[in-house]
Each structure stands twice: as structure tokens, then as C-alpha cells.
Amino acid sequence: MVSRVPTCVLLLALTGGLLLFPWPGAAQGLPPTTGEQRAVEVDVHATDAGTTLSAEDARRLGLSTDGGEATLVPPVLTQESPAEYPEGLEGVDGEVVLELRVDEQGGVAEVYVTGGTSEKALVASAVAAAKGLRFSPATLGGQPVSVRLPFVYRFEAPLPESFMSHLTGTVRAxxxxxPLVGAAVFLDGSTTPVATTDSDGRFSLKTLPGGHRIEVRAPGHAPERFEEVLIQGETLDVLYRLEPLVVNPYETVVRDERERTEVSRITLHEQELREVPGTVGDPFRVVMLMPGVGSLASGISYPVVRGSQPAATGFFLDGVRIPMLYHLLLGPAVVHPDFIDSIDFYAGVPPAQYGRLLGGAVEGRISRPREDRLHYTVYADLLNSGGFVEYPFASTGTSVSVAGRVSYTGLLLLPLSEALNGTQQDYSRGRANFWDYQARVEQKLGQGRLRLFALGSSDDLGVTPIPDAPERDGVGVHTVFHRVDLRGTHPLAGGEAELGLTWGLDDFGFIGERTVKRPQGIVVERAGEYTLRQVSVSARARWQRRFSEFLELSAGADVEHRRAAIVLKGTGIAPGQREDELSDDPFQSPSSLATFSGGWTQLVWRPASPWTVSAGMRADSYHLVPGITHLALEPRLAVRHALSESLTLKAGAGLFHQPPTVLLHVPVLDTSGLRYGLQEGLQMDVGAEWKPFNGWEVGVDVFYNPLRRTVEFDLTEVALERRRIGLSGPDPAESGYAYGAELMVRHPLGDNWFGWVSYSFLQSKRHQRFARFDADGNVVEWTRGTLPFAFEQEHVFNAALSYKIGKDLTLGTVVHFNTGRPESGEVTSKTMSARFDVAGNPIWVRQDVDRAGRLPPFFRVDFRVAKSWALEDLTLDLYLDILNVSFQRETYGYFYNFSDPNETGGRREHLREPVALPLIIPMLGLKATY
Known part of the structure; x- marks a missing residue:
């Protein structure tokens, strides 16, 4: 052990010492005498005022002191230089007394040994160490001077290894x-740490046996004190846990963010995905609060992106397209949140890798498996329960992750709905159930990885008859899908290559039930089934390489084969179809074989530092057996110009195609609909991104999307009208356009809060053929005109805020407002006009579509509060998340009825009643994370 004389003692040793000062003639420009010592040494002495130089000596040295004494300000040690105890020297103590000359810059210019031990190894160690000392320069009369001062190194021989004790351990949150990296360990009240933790949170130290007080400190955590008793010659391994100052902090996370080369991309991470009020903790539902997004209805999470049909927006999971993303339209997504690392949302002009879509793109990126230890999450709330488990096998480089959930939605939501609407079914009961699963096995293979990922989902919504009497009927809608994806990545030709194979099964069907009298009593049996079933097999390849800081290239190809058919059992038939009536309409008999194939390339070029050009090209082939083939070529371009570090201008355009769509994705229909041709549209976008302050982002976009050809069906039209019109009817293709402006002001995760405000002005029109009606409701002519799109919402406003209060409490709110959609009859009622027949009786007559009204605006407030506890190895979160805590009713349409004559004085009057429901989703739950 080595020590030195404290600094304060050393500086007092200047009393009666020597002061060195530059030769006085130098200040007068006089030449020195050859060989003469170039410094003058004078005595300094101590007074009550401090260390001083006499007035006579000061004048002799050329110092201006106004006739008084000059005050010496001693040097102060600013950089220590400990001396190491020499190796191979055992049992020798001693001290080395030195005299140092500290120059005008504070460095040690000369070292002299003036006393102490004669052990050469100790002297050499002390002299070598002293040269590394640094001081603040001494001053005399305000001028830097060189001084001599004594300095002492004391050496204590280390105890033999067998006599010492070892303390090792891990520090965790x-x-x-x-693991807490860089945590400081203090021993027995020391002011300097004796050890710090490494990248694994480990530390190690040697000390004397016996009782010791250990204190551990780490940034962002409360210091903790521990008592340990160490035994001579033994090692004690400990685990120390530090209480976080904030549980689940909203801290800024430094990420390897992908450079923005697109026109429109918003990326969300961490709590921005899981703690937004009104989203029931689901990452994908946050998309509904992004700019450029309208809605079918409050709570339904399929976005209407920039005036396109919901089915025109694609949902992807690491390149695999997901068909039905949300449970029961209102529920959470079919992927457990712990599998999602981030979400990218492209409102317009997505890159060339996203094909066969006419609208936006949403991609969830699966998190990399954690390879340190076992992790799991379990939760339960009012609607469902689920869990996530992840375990790495370090010996083989394998990681296994499994997740799933099951709902009991019908136990709460359906009785609540009946209570709010004042209805009660005597002979049937509603049901609403779902489940899903995900499983991943990931294996390291040299520099690459191989991943097997499987997921599946089931939803069941309907009415079940109560077995109290025979011949009671029930009906339900049932959807199921499964995906199994094998994906491998490996370095190739200076870049990274990816290969993937995916198998899929999709079912969408109607189930009929009936009570039947059996010997054992009245039971409920399945009466029939009408199911659309699709089996798909696909393959994809991708390669990406960055050639230089100026050039980056990515390319890929994919092919998908779909076999589609209907499953017809019992008395199950298509909605609206009679058993004796089968049509050749592909939407009624959609058995088909189809193959989709495509290739794409994307080039990112940076011709100069402020410019980024991203040019892409995609080519697709859509083939439907027998003999229907459509080819599509899609150029895409995005340009970004950085005016400064905080302001970037951007513009982009692209051509897009997609098979005919039916409101939401329905298996089989997007395949059989290919005989109606492809939809085609352009997307054009200009905007700016601005970072006015640290931690703030502002985005502005203006877009115009000409829709050259649209084939957009709703489910009613598919089930009834297209069959009645027949294949000989008019071409279902239309055209249109959409335009608008978007603004988003965002504070990403950091400083204990996150939030954003977004406003969208959205216009979407269609050039359509429609009927005109006379006063009696008869069609008098067909004409064409420009009509508002069925899901057009002119103004949409969203504000989201989540704030961490104190150590473990989180509060958040969302405010949403939108103007009403047209009352076009698609997911709404059709506008009717109040008329009277020839007898003077009130009647309702269907209004021409170009004179249709609009639904009222809708406003709602969502709320979330969460309390967290950090236990020893577990974090508990108790949360309450409420969609529409404001209890606002949204109008979905109108009932066009007539008043009761007994209540209106014998008169029968027009009565228009709103179809409105205060959709409220309360989510009280508890989550444990290990």
C-alpha cells in the first residue's frame, strides 16, 4: 500500500523554504552572464496574512507591491500520480522524502531525493510517480513563479495473498x-471507490478479513449499504440490487436509427408503443393516432390511410404480410407486444419492398432475442390473459420464445352492451372470444442466423341459442389464420442476404347453429357452415449492401401461390343466397388458383452531403388460373435535401397496384377478384422535417394521390349486389383522387414523458356511376359524378401525452376528434328524404348519393394510469386503460322510422333516430415482468 503526505501539509512546508524566480535582468532586457544561474533563490516567510516576500526582495525582483509585501499563493495539487508498490518486494515498509521543483506551468520540472528509506526499488517507484504530478502554478504578486516543495510517498507492504479476503459480486437493478455498468463500490466509508462494475455488472476487490461496510452507487439508482463479514483466504460472492429512482423510466434511448431515406416514415419505440392511452397496450393500435389516418369507427383499429380503403394498407411482420391483424376488429393485435421491437408507419410512398398495395404500409419489427437469461411476462385484465417466455441456450446459441393469450371478452363486453342499450335476449346469448399464439426458435449459424417463427389467431363472434326449446337458431362469424415462417440471414458479397419461406392458412366463415331435441335433451348443434378457405405458400429473397457513404443498394424478389376454395356444409349458404341459386359470380363461387410474383430494387444515392436520392423499381405479375395475367411496373422516387442540421425538405412519388379490395382483408376474395383487373394509383408527397429544439420534431406533409383505377367492394355488395347485377353488369372499376395536408409535432421518449399532436386535412373523392330517384323512390336514371369517398373524414385531430410522475406513477391521456363520414350506406345507413305519399302519409325515400348527408363529428378522451413496483427480481405494473373515458356516443347511422300515433295525437310523423353507442373499452390489468 502506498500513500503520500496530504497536500495541505506539503504546502505549509513552504515556510522557510526557497522560492525560485526568473532572473531580474530578463525583465529589463539585459543580457545574462554566460554560464550564470538563470534564477534567483530568496527566502519566504509566514505571517498571519499568509506566505509573503519582503518588500525589499520584491523590489529587487522587479515586483510592483506599492511598497508592501508580496503575497505568495502556493500551488495546489490538481492531478495525482500514485506510486506502485514494486513487484517482487515483500515485507518492506518505508517512506521516500522528495523535493520537487514545480515550474510556472504547474509541472514537476525536477525531483530530488532528500531522505527516507534506502530501498532502491521504493525510491525508484516514488521518483517515477512524482513526475506525473500536476499542480496549479504558484503565484507571487499575481505572477506565476516556480517553487520548491517537499513531497513524501509512504509505502506499506501488501499483506500475503493467503491473509487477504476476496469480495466479488454482481450489481443489478x-x-x-x-446489470448496472460502471456502478461504484466504496469500502468502510472511503471517499474514493475501490472497484467499479464491468459490462456484466461484475466487480472484484481484495481487502482485510473481518467486518466491512459496503456502499454501492450507480446513476439513476438509490445508493445502498450492505454489511459483509469476510473470512481470511476465502472469496465471498454477492448479489446487490439497487432501487431505481424511477421504475420503467421514460429515458432517451440511444439507438442505431436507420437513416431516413423515405418521404414519410414514423418510427415508434418502447413505451410509445405500449403505454399510449386507449390502445389497451397494443403497439399496432397506436397507428390510429398518426397523421393521415382516418377511421371506420371509434375503437376499430384498421386505418383509413390518406383516403384509401382499409384493405389497401398492408400490415407486415418482418416482411411477412399479416391478413387479419386485430381480434374482433376492436381487440388487440394478434402479436404479443413483447415480440415487437419497433413499428414503422409509411403513410405515403413506401419503399419498393412493399408491393401489391394501394395505400400505406405498417411494419412491425420483431425484437432480437435476449441472450443473457430467462425472461417472462404474464398479465391478466378484464378481457384476456396472456404471457411471454424467452429462454436462451448459451451452449448452442439457440433462443426459444413462446407467447399466447386467451380471451373471455363475452363475459364482460356483451352484458355491458346489453345494459347500455337496454336490451336482453331471451332465447340467445352473444359470444365474443379469441385466442392467439406465437413461437420462435432462433439459432446462430456462424455469422448468420436461422429463425423459425409461427403465429396463429382465432376469433369467434356471434349469437348462441339457449337450449330451452328446439329449433332456436344462432349464427356466428369465425376467422382463423396460421403462419409458419422460416427465415435465414447471412453475410454475402459484402452485404447481408435474407431468404424466407412461409406457409399460411386463412379461414373466414359463417357458422349456423340450431337447438335440436335429442334423447339426452335439447342440445345446440352446428347446422351449417359457409367458409372461405385459402392456403398459401410463398418464398422471398433479399440482399442489401452499402458500397460507400454515397451508395447503398438493396434488391429482392418474392413469389406466392394461393389455393382458394369455399367450404359448404349442412344448410350453410352465403349471406343473401338461396339454396337453389348458385351463381358464376367469382365472389359467390371463389374457388381459384393464383400466383403472385415480383422483384424489386432500391438504390440510395448521396451525390452531395445535403442530398439523398432513393430510387426504386418494382415489377409484379398477378396470375389467376385459367389464363388471367396482369403485369405491373412501379417506379418510386424519394428526394431529401438537408438545408441545415435541423431542417430537411423532402419530396417523393410512386406508382402502386393492388387486386380488388373488399373493405377489410377477406381470404379468397382478393384472389378471385383478379378477373376484374388491378387497381392503380399514384402517390405524390412533398414536405419538411424540422427539429427546432433538442428533443422536439415537427413534420409537415402535403400529398396528392390520383387513383386511376379503383375496384373497391363492400361486404354487402359482394354478398348481394354483385351477384344480382351479374357478370354482364357494368364494369365495377371507378377512378378518383385524394389529397390533403398533415402536421405532427412530436416529443419522442425522454425526460420522463413523450407525446405528440397531429392534425390531418383529408379529402378523398371517387368518380362513380350512381342512381337518381323520384319522389316515390323509383330509379329514374343512372348518371356519373364525383362523390366523397365512403370513409372520407375531412378533419382529424389527435393529441397524446404520457408522463412519468415521481418514482413509479404514470399518467396519460389521448384526445381525438374527427368530422363525420358520408352517410353513404357503406358501414352506415343511407340518407333518406322525408316525403309524403298521395294520401298524405309520411314516407322515407332514398336520397341521391350526391346529396347524402354526413354523420356528426365525434370527440373522445382516453385515459391511462399505471402504478409500478420494483421487487427483488420482478417488476409489477397495475394499470387502468380506458378507451372513451368521456362516454361520448358516436353516431354510425340513423334509423328512419315513424312516430307512434298514440304519442303524437293520432298523427304519424317522420322519426329519424341516431344509431349511436358509447363504445367504452375499460382495461384494468396486472402485469408481472421477470
């Missing part, structure tokens, strides 16, 4: 078990 309480609750998360996260």
Missing part, C-alpha cells in the same frame, strides 16, 4: 435484473 431491482425489478428488471438489468
Amino acid at each position: 431491482k425489478g428488471t435484473r438489468r
Whole structure:
């Protein structure tokens, strides 16, 4: 052990010492005498005022002191230089007394040994160490001077290894078990740490046996003190947990963000995905609060992106397209949140890798498996329960992750709905159930990885008859899908290559039930089934390489084969179709074989530092057996110009195609609909991104999307009208356009809060053929005109805020407003006019579509509060998340009825009643994370 004389003692040793000062003639420009010592040494002495130089000596040295004494300000040690105890020297103590000359810059210019031990190894160590000392320069009368001062190194021989004790351990964050890097360990009240933790949170130190007080400190955590008793010659391994100052903090996370080369991309991470009020903790539902997004109805999470049909927006999971993303339209997504690392939302002009879509793109990126230890999450709330487990096998480089959930939605939501609407079914009961699963096995293979990922989902919504009497009927809608994806990545030709194979099964069907009298009593049996079933097999390849800071290339190809058919059992038939009536309409008999194939390339070029050009090209082939083939070529371009570090201008355009769509994705129909041709549209976008302050982002976009050809069906039209019109009817293709402006002001995750405000002005029109009606409701002519799109919402406003209060409490709110959609009859009622027949009786007559009204605006407030606890190795979160805590009723349409004559004085009057429901989704739950 080595020590030195404290600094304060050393500086007092200047009393009666020597002061060195530059030769006085130098200040007068006089030449020195050859060989003469170039410094003058004078005595300094101590007074009550401090260390001083006499007035006579000061004048002799050329110092201006106004006739008084000059005050010496001693040097102060600013950089220590400990001396190492020499190796191979055992049992020798001693001290080395030195005299140092500290020059005018504070460095040690000369070192002299003036006393102490004669052990050469100790002297050499002390002299070598002293040269590394640094001081603040001494001053005399305000001028830097060189001084001599004594300095002492004391050496204590280390105890033999067999006599020492070892303390090793790990420091982790309480609750998360996260290793704390750089935590400082203090021993027995020391002011300097004796050890710090490494990248694994480990530390090690040697000390004397016996009792010791250990204190551990780490940024962002409360310091903790521990008592340990160490035994001579033994090692004690400990685990210390530090209480976080904030549980689940909203801290800024430094990420390897992908450079923005697109025109429109918003990326969300961490709590921005899981703690937004009104989203029931689901990452994908946050998309509904982004700019450029309208809605079918409050709570339904399929976005209407920039005036396109919901089915025109694609949902992807690491390149695999997901068919039905949300449970029961209102529920959470079919992927457990712990599998999602981030979400990219492209409102317009997505890159060339996203094909066969006419609208936007949403991609969830699966998190990389954690390879340190076991992780799991379990939760339960009012609607469902689920869990996530992840375990790495370090010996083989394998990681296994499994997740799933099951709902009991019908136990709460359906009785609540009946209570709010004042209805009660005597002979049937509603049901609403779902489940899903995900499983991943990922294996390291040299520099690459191989991943097997499987997921599936089931939803069942309907009315079940109560078995109290025979011949009671029930009906339900049932959807199921499964995906199994094998994906491998590996370095190739200076870049990274990816290969993937995917198998899929999709079912969408109607189930009929009936009570039947059996010997054992009245039971409920399945009466029939009408199911659309699709089996698909696909393959994809991708390669990406960055050639230089100026050039980056990515390219890929994919092919998908779909076999589609209908499953007809019992008395099940298509909605609206009679058993004796089968049509050749592909939407009624959609058995088909289809193959989709395509290739794409994307080039990112940076011709100069402020410019980024991203040019892409995609080519697709759509083939339907027998003999229907459509080819599509899609150029895409995005340009970004950085005016400064904080302001970037951007513009982009692209051509897009997609098979005919039916409101939401329905298996089989997007395949059989290919005989109606492809939809085609352009997307054009200009805007700016601005970072006015640290931690703030502002985005502005203006877009115009000409829709050259649209084939957009709703489910009613598919089930009834297209069959009645027949294939000989008019071409269903239309055209249109959409335009608008978007603004988003965002504070990403950091400083204990996150939030954003977004406003969208959205216009979407269609050039359509429609009927005109006379006063009696008869069609008098067909004409064409420009009509508002069925899902057009002119103004949409969203504000989201989540704030961490104190150590473990989180509060958040969302405010949403939108103007009403047209009352066009698609997911709404059709506008009717109040008329009277020839007898003077009130009647309702269908209004011409170009004179249709609009639904009222809708406003709602969502709320979320969460309390967290950091236990030893577990974090508990209790949360309450309420969609529409404001209890606002949204109008979905109108009932066009007549008043009761007994209540209106014998008169029968027009009565228009709103179809409105205060859709409220309360989510009280508890989550444990290990």
C-alpha cells in the first residue's frame, strides 16, 4: 500500500523554504552572464496574512507591491500520480522524502531525493510517480513563479495473498435484473471507490478479513449499504440490487436509427408503443393516432390511410404480410407486444419492398432475442390473459420464445352492451372470444442466423341459442389464420442476404347453429357452415449492401401461390343466397388458383452531403388460373435535401397496384377478384422535417394521390349486389383522387414523458356511376359524378401525452376528434328524404348519393394510469386503460322510422333516430415482468 503526505501539509512546508524566480535582468532586457544561474533563490516567510516576500526582495525582483509585501499563493495539487508498490518486494515498509521543483506551468520540472528509506526499488517507484504530478502554478504578486516543495510517498507492504479476503459480486437493478455498468463500490466509508462494475455488472476487490461496510452507487439508482463479514483466504460472492429512482423510466434511448431515406416514415419505440392511452397496450393500435389516418369507427383499429380503403394498407411482420391483424376488429393485435421491437408507419410512398398495395404500409419489427437469461411476462385484465417466455441456450446459441393469450371478452363486453342499450335476449346469448399464439426458435449459424417463427389467431363472434326449446337458431362469424415462417440471414458479397419461406392458412366463415331435441335433451348443434378457405405458400429473397457513404443498394424478389376454395356444409349458404341459386359470380363461387410474383430494387444515392436520392423499381405479375395475367411496373422516387442540421425538405412519388379490395382483408376474395383487373394509383408527397429544439420534431406533409383505377367492394355488395347485377353488369372499376395536408409535432421518449399532436386535412373523392330517384323512390336514371369517398373524414385531430410522475406513477391521456363520414350506406345507413305519399302519409325515400348527408363529428378522451413496483427480481405494473373515458356516443347511422300515433295525437310523423353507442373499452390489468 502506498500513500503520500496530504497536500495541505506539503504546502505549509513552504515556510522557510526557497522560492525560485526568473532572473531580474530578463525583465529589463539585459543580457545574462554566460554560464550564470538563470534564477534567483530568496527566502519566504509566514505571517498571519499568509506566505509573503519582503518588500525589499520584491523590489529587487522587479515586483510592483506599492511598497508592501508580496503575497505568495502556493500551488495546489490538481492531478495525482500514485506510486506502485514494486513487484517482487515483500515485507518492506518505508517512506521516500522528495523535493520537487514545480515550474510556472504547474509541472514537476525536477525531483530530488532528500531522505527516507534506502530501498532502491521504493525510491525508484516514488521518483517515477512524482513526475506525473500536476499542480496549479504558484503565484507571487499575481505572477506565476516556480517553487520548491517537499513531497513524501509512504509505502506499506501488501499483506500475503493467503491473509487477504476476496469480495466479488454482481450489481443489478431491482425489478428488471438489468446489470448496472460502471456502478461504484466504496469500502468502510472511503471517499474514493475501490472497484467499479464491468459490462456484466461484475466487480472484484481484495481487502482485510473481518467486518466491512459496503456502499454501492450507480446513476439513476438509490445508493445502498450492505454489511459483509469476510473470512481470511476465502472469496465471498454477492448479489446487490439497487432501487431505481424511477421504475420503467421514460429515458432517451440511444439507438442505431436507420437513416431516413423515405418521404414519410414514423418510427415508434418502447413505451410509445405500449403505454399510449386507449390502445389497451397494443403497439399496432397506436397507428390510429398518426397523421393521415382516418377511421371506420371509434375503437376499430384498421386505418383509413390518406383516403384509401382499409384493405389497401398492408400490415407486415418482418416482411411477412399479416391478413387479419386485430381480434374482433376492436381487440388487440394478434402479436404479443413483447415480440415487437419497433413499428414503422409509411403513410405515403413506401419503399419498393412493399408491393401489391394501394395505400400505406405498417411494419412491425420483431425484437432480437435476449441472450443473457430467462425472461417472462404474464398479465391478466378484464378481457384476456396472456404471457411471454424467452429462454436462451448459451451452449448452442439457440433462443426459444413462446407467447399466447386467451380471451373471455363475452363475459364482460356483451352484458355491458346489453345494459347500455337496454336490451336482453331471451332465447340467445352473444359470444365474443379469441385466442392467439406465437413461437420462435432462433439459432446462430456462424455469422448468420436461422429463425423459425409461427403465429396463429382465432376469433369467434356471434349469437348462441339457449337450449330451452328446439329449433332456436344462432349464427356466428369465425376467422382463423396460421403462419409458419422460416427465415435465414447471412453475410454475402459484402452485404447481408435474407431468404424466407412461409406457409399460411386463412379461414373466414359463417357458422349456423340450431337447438335440436335429442334423447339426452335439447342440445345446440352446428347446422351449417359457409367458409372461405385459402392456403398459401410463398418464398422471398433479399440482399442489401452499402458500397460507400454515397451508395447503398438493396434488391429482392418474392413469389406466392394461393389455393382458394369455399367450404359448404349442412344448410350453410352465403349471406343473401338461396339454396337453389348458385351463381358464376367469382365472389359467390371463389374457388381459384393464383400466383403472385415480383422483384424489386432500391438504390440510395448521396451525390452531395445535403442530398439523398432513393430510387426504386418494382415489377409484379398477378396470375389467376385459367389464363388471367396482369403485369405491373412501379417506379418510386424519394428526394431529401438537408438545408441545415435541423431542417430537411423532402419530396417523393410512386406508382402502386393492388387486386380488388373488399373493405377489410377477406381470404379468397382478393384472389378471385383478379378477373376484374388491378387497381392503380399514384402517390405524390412533398414536405419538411424540422427539429427546432433538442428533443422536439415537427413534420409537415402535403400529398396528392390520383387513383386511376379503383375496384373497391363492400361486404354487402359482394354478398348481394354483385351477384344480382351479374357478370354482364357494368364494369365495377371507378377512378378518383385524394389529397390533403398533415402536421405532427412530436416529443419522442425522454425526460420522463413523450407525446405528440397531429392534425390531418383529408379529402378523398371517387368518380362513380350512381342512381337518381323520384319522389316515390323509383330509379329514374343512372348518371356519373364525383362523390366523397365512403370513409372520407375531412378533419382529424389527435393529441397524446404520457408522463412519468415521481418514482413509479404514470399518467396519460389521448384526445381525438374527427368530422363525420358520408352517410353513404357503406358501414352506415343511407340518407333518406322525408316525403309524403298521395294520401298524405309520411314516407322515407332514398336520397341521391350526391346529396347524402354526413354523420356528426365525434370527440373522445382516453385515459391511462399505471402504478409500478420494483421487487427483488420482478417488476409489477397495475394499470387502468380506458378507451372513451368521456362516454361520448358516436353516431354510425340513423334509423328512419315513424312516430307512434298514440304519442303524437293520432298523427304519424317522420322519426329519424341516431344509431349511436358509447363504445367504452375499460382495461384494468396486472402485469408481472421477470
